[in-house]
Amino acid sequence: MLDILYQDAEIVAINKPHGLLVHQSPIARDADVFALQLLRDQLHQKVYPAHRLDRKTGGILLFSLTKEMDRALQSLFQNREMDKSYLTIVRGFTQDSGEIDYPLKKENGEEQDALTLFSTLSQVEVDIPSGKFETSRYSLVEANPETGRMHQLRKHFAHIFHPILGDRPHGCNKQNKLWKDRFGMDTMMLHASRLAFIHPSSGQQVTIEAPLLPEFERVISILKFPK
DSSP states (O other): OOOEEEESEEEEEEEEEEEBSSOOOOOOTTEEEOOHHHHHHTTOOOESSSOOTTTOOEEEEESSSHHHHHHHHHHHHHHHHEEEEEEEEEEOOOOEEEEEEEEEEESSSSSOOOHHHHHHEEEEESOOOTTTTTSSSEEEEEEEEESSSSSEEEHHHHHHOOOOOTOOOTHHHHHHHHHHHHHHOHHHHOOEEEEEETTTTTEEEEEEEEEOOOOHHHHHHHHHHOO
16 A cells, blocks of 8 residues: 555645656566556546656655646646755765756757755764775755756766765766665665645645655664764
């Protein structure tokens, strides 16, 4: 059963597990379980995904229950009227807060503006050798993408040399291998934690929050981030 975070007559939000595809995709023919079908079967009604999350990203995934609401929610995303927050663990020590304003290319080569704001919540240095270094540094970061480009957070944090732990192909292969070999971790540390918007029908503010998933919690417990 999917964990339902919010539901009304027109909208439902789930806490998508890491590794679960939103829907069928020609680039992931190995998968036979999808969030869309699971939620449809769980609710016994048709559902429409309002946005996308990468397969390895966990957290809030929003669906519409009517075609009219599907159009309305997609419009909110397109017009940047969705307040989105993510939690992520990245390599290295990020600055206290920052802005990543770096255009990203579409598959056809066309550039799109892309803006991410972020703030550092905690940092830790642990006795895990990495390359020529005797220790490894990590930051727990809250990220707020102002735009919604494909793989935006993954590409943006790689751009500032703080790749997301577990990310392939934008992350650090050495760190990813270290975590897989030493801790059996093969999940990307990116979690859609909060979504806030004005409900298109009621006009009321809706705020949805998603608790961290078990693998994200496990990595946090390994690293022992200070409060």
